[in-house]
Amino acid sequence: MLKNVFDWCKQHIVIFTIISVVFVVFFGFINIQILHMTSEPEFCHLCHPAQGFGPLAEVDSWEHSAHGDAGVSCLDCHGRPGVVGYMKAKIGGLRDTYMQLTISKEEKLEILSNPHEDLVPSWHCLYCHSDEGNKTVRETTKGPMKVVNMRMLDDVVNPDFRERKGLADIMTDDFVGGTHFDHTLHIEEFDLTCRDCHFGVVHNPATATDRMNFCLACHADAGDDAPQVADCGVCHEAQKAMNVGTGIGDLDIPSMMYGDAADMTCVDCHTGVTKGTYRASSSTCTDCHEDEAYNEIFEEWAAETNARIDKLKEMRVELEAALADADAAKRDTTEVWKTYSQALRNLKFVRNDGTNGVHNNEYAIAILETVKADFKKAFTQLDSVW
Numbered sequence: 001m002l003k004n005v006f007d008w009c010k011q012h013i014v015i016f017t018i019i020s021v022v023f024v025v026f027f028g029f030i031n032i033q034i035l036h037m038t039s040e041p042e043f044c045h046l047c048h049p050a051q052g053f054g055p056l057a058e059v060d061s062w063e064h065s066a067h068g069d070a071g072v073s074c075l076d077c078h079g080r081p082g083v084v085g086y087m088k089a090k091i092g093g094l095r096d097t098y099m100q101l102t103i104s105k106e107e108k109l110e111i112l113s114n115p116h117e118d119l120v121p122s123w124h125c126l127y128c129h130s131d132e133g134n135k136t137v138r139e140t141t142k143g144p145m146k147v148v149n150m151r152m153l154d155d156v157v158n159p160d161f162r163e164r165k166g167l168a169d170i171m172t173d174d175f176v177g178g179t180h181f182d183h184t185l186h187i188e189e190f191d192l193t194c195r196d197c198h199f200g201v202v203h204n205p206a207t208a209t210d211r212m213n214f215c216l217a218c219h220a221d222a223g224d225d226a227p228q229v230a231d232c233g234v235c236h237e238a239q240k241a242m243n244v245g246t247g248i249g250d251l252d253i254p255s256m257m258y259g260d261a262a263d264m265t266c267v268d269c270h271t272g273v274t275k276g277t278y279r280a281s282s283s284t285c286t287d288c289h290e291d292e293a294y295n296e297i298f299e300e301w302a303a304e305t306n307a308r309i310d311k312l313k314e315m316r317v318e319l320e321a322a323l324a325d326a327d328a329a330k331r332d333t334t335e336v337w338k339t340y341s342q343a344l345r346n347l348k349f350v351r352n353d354g355t356n357g358v359h360n361n362e363y364a365i366a367i368l369e370t371v372k373a374d375f376k377k378a379f380t381q382l383d384s385v386w
């Protein structure tokens, strides 16, 4: 029987070869599909299914995070860069599956509640968030960076990636995410890791208040060189600039409720600071304006600005993709990049203020108008380079 098969193969060597190749390609394809499927958040969701934050809710919390929005997926953080890193993460996945079948619910919760402090090491974050960190990892990664398109991580080359996403190089810029903050100084001087401050990143419900308290552990009575609590504007550079109303293009629209004109400072609205409640709210408005309608003005300001930001976010994603296409086709996009980067910086400025225009509605709207105009201009410029 076997001999007959061999004989047939010999006589039909061409057909046999074709069948073999089809087989290999087919199974290779299925394998890759399996690797793909088992890397998707939907797959992780099978065993990490809870809603909200914390242990078991890792997929849901990711879905609502800035990383989730930006398309940074589980294995972009939970697998190291390169093909070897990817395969190691997949093998770790087999261990997860084995553990799922062998340990109790309580044991699983215990493990998930105490993630190892090196689960995602700082150098891994720096691979995406700094140029130097990216270079170092790319130079020292063994084996190929990628075989096929499996995830975002293996394509991250800085500064290109950062600029596309409008991100700062956190080790060289000291105005990041709206705050004046020198990462290099703090990380090197005090031996801190990313998680010490970004404990809220992705899965954790820690609030901005927790983060400010972390700073105040030192800054409540640090030496002369360090800003003190009362120096709100030194750390909150974006919020200060928003209140002052200058700095973007030639716009000059000071808030009517800040500075000399109204004789007001930050703590006139942020009245709870000394009691540890940093955030003001719509009820603050009626402390000074007796009419309840001022609560509604707050809501209207926030809703309008928020709706505009959402629209612009969609435009940004479209533009980023169109730019990538043009770059892939080797068009000269230098000018488009300039327009895009400026618009993105301004959009982030409004987002980073974090109040949806409440600090200075007129200024925020005016900036968002320039962003819209710049995005449109970039699309027109793109049309002309094709």
Ligand code: HEC
Pocket (backbone or CB within 6 Å): 038, 039, 040, 041, 043, 044, 045, 046, 047, 048, 074, 075, 078, 093, 095, 096, 097, 099, 100, 101, 108, 111, 112, 114, 115, 116, 119
């Ligand atoms: C078959 C069920 C199952 C699936 C599917 C699954 N996990 Fe898990 N995961 C577990 C269990 C059980 C644990 C706790 C035991 C352990 O550490 O392996 C765990 C733990 C983890 C940990 C923490 C490990 C540690 O040492 O603290 C991470 C990170 C993780 N999973 C990520 C993922 C990602 C990412 C995916 C999707 C690509 C995924 N898991 C899919 C069952 C699963």
Ligand code: HEC
Pocket (backbone or CB within 6 Å): 041, 044, 045, 048, 054, 055, 056, 058, 059, 060, 062, 063, 067, 068, 072, 073, 074, 075, 076, 077, 078, 111, 112, 113, 115, 119, 120, 195, 198, 199, 201, 202, 203, 204
């Ligand atoms: C931006 C990087 C990043 C992304 C993306 C990310 N994680 Fe995590 N994950 C972390 C960090 C950092 C920790 C360590 C715990 C912490 O600091 O909250 C962690 C912890 C975990 C843990 C350990 C238990 C826990 O709750 O702390 C699990 C399980 C996990 N992640 C699963 C996932 C899954 C599933 C996805 C995709 C849906 C995902 N992660 C996406 C960074 C990330």
Ligand code: HEC
Pocket (backbone or CB within 6 Å): 065, 066, 067, 070, 072, 076, 077, 120, 124, 125, 126, 128, 129, 152, 153, 156, 165, 167, 177, 194, 195, 198, 201, 202
């Ligand atoms: C694959 C690349 C990648 C990795 C790895 C990565 N990030 Fe990010 N990160 C991004 C992108 C892209 C954004 C932009 C999100 C946006 O558009 O606002 C971002 C945003 C952020 C932000 C600002 C938004 C927020 O959630 O507060 C912080 C802080 C941050 N990352 C910290 C970290 C830390 C800490 C780690 C390691 C645990 C990490 N990142 C790992 C790509 C990455």
Ligand code: HEC
Pocket (backbone or CB within 6 Å): 122, 123, 125, 126, 129, 166, 167, 168, 170, 176, 177, 178, 179, 181, 183, 186, 187, 192, 193, 194, 195, 196, 197, 198, 211
């Ligand atoms: C001492 C606290 C501290 C440590 C340690 C720290 N950060 Fe930050 N990080 C901040 C603060 C403060 C901001 C400003 C944004 C904000 O107000 O949350 C920030 C902002 C960022 C942003 C947002 C930048 C943007 O363009 O929006 C990223 C990304 C980031 N950090 C990554 C990291 C990474 C990666 C590490 C570890 C290498 C790290 N950080 C360590 C406090 C810290």
Ligand code: HEC
Pocket (backbone or CB within 6 Å): 174, 179, 180, 181, 182, 185, 186, 190, 197, 211, 212, 214, 215, 216, 217, 218, 219, 222, 223, 225, 226, 227, 234, 235
């Ligand atoms: C471990 C203590 C410690 C923590 C935690 C800490 N700082 Fe500092 N910070 C200092 C000291 C000390 C200085 C003065 C250092 C110097 O000038 O050489 C300083 C300086 C600064 C400065 C002025 C220097 C500069 O960057 O221009 C700013 C702004 C600042 N810190 C912001 C922050 C923020 C925001 C946080 C919280 C995310 C924070 N710090 C957390 C100790 C700390």
Ligand code: HEC
Pocket (backbone or CB within 6 Å): 179, 207, 208, 209, 210, 211, 212, 215, 216, 219, 227, 228, 229, 230, 231, 232, 233, 234, 235, 236, 266, 267, 270, 273, 278, 279, 280
């Ligand atoms: C040493 C630097 C520093 C100083 C000084 C400082 N803050 Fe903060 N503050 C922070 C950081 C860091 C955060 C967290 C920001 C984030 O994660 O986006 C924060 C968060 C906040 C928040 C958001 C709280 C929340 O839970 O939503 C408010 C409001 C705030 N600060 C107001 C103030 C006011 C008002 C002052 C002056 C009285 C002040 N801060 C002084 C660093 C500082």
Ligand code: HEC
Pocket (backbone or CB within 6 Å): 256, 257, 262, 264, 268, 269, 281, 282, 284, 285, 286, 287, 288, 289, 294, 295, 297, 298, 358
């Ligand atoms: C500490 C007192 C104070 C608080 C709190 C305050 N304002 Fe004002 N507001 C003022 C002053 C002072 C002016 C300037 C009055 C003028 O020039 O006529 C003003 C002006 C205004 C104006 C334009 C003039 C008017 O009266 O219609 C609006 C709108 C306004 N505030 C809305 C708000 C909203 C919304 C909030 C809550 C986020 C708020 N204010 C919180 C003191 C305050």
Ligand code: HEC
Pocket (backbone or CB within 6 Å): 208, 232, 233, 236, 239, 240, 243, 257, 258, 264, 265, 266, 267, 268, 269, 270, 279, 280, 281, 282, 284, 302, 352, 353, 354, 355, 356, 358, 359
């Ligand atoms: C007219 C009142 C008013 C003044 C003046 C004001 N704020 Fe605010 N601020 C608010 C309100 C209200 C919120 C909360 C907005 C919300 O929840 O959408 C807020 C939110 C914030 C936040 C949190 C932003 C985030 O990312 O969540 C910070 C930080 C902040 N203010 C800092 C400042 C600083 C610094 C100054 C002075 C330069 C200042 N504020 C002046 C009313 C004010």
